[in-house]
Amino acid sequence: MSTPLRRTSGLAVASLVSGILGWTILPLIGALVAVVTGHLARGEIRREPDRYEGDGLAVAGLVLGWAALALAVLGTLAVLLFFGGVAWLSTF
Structure with missing residues (x-):
């Protein structure tokens, strides 16, 4: 019996790359994209653990x-x- 090959989730890679970009070039946009794609990737991996890692x-x-x-x-x-x-201090 051969085990099917598992692929790395593209959303997981996008989350990591966006998270790094959120700390370097694109602070707000990169962080938001990292959070959204990270949650989507974890859901995808949980739904099909035999297909994605x-x-x-x-x-x-x-x-x-x-x-x-x-x-x-x-x-x-x-x-x-x-x-x-x-x-506030300037009002005194």
Whole structure:
């Protein structure tokens, strides 16, 4: 009995590449694409585990994407709080 060859999910590879791009060239877009394709890849791999592999790639893309998004939110919040505080202090 021969075992069927499993292919690496293209969505998992796209998630990892987008996650890396989210930290380098395309901060917001890359992170969003990494999260979306990572979730799609994990679903695809779970539905057909005998056909697809690459769950680790998808998880890595998800981690990179979510971390970039969290850092962007924290950075935006810090900027808003800083300039809001400066504006508040300037009223005195």
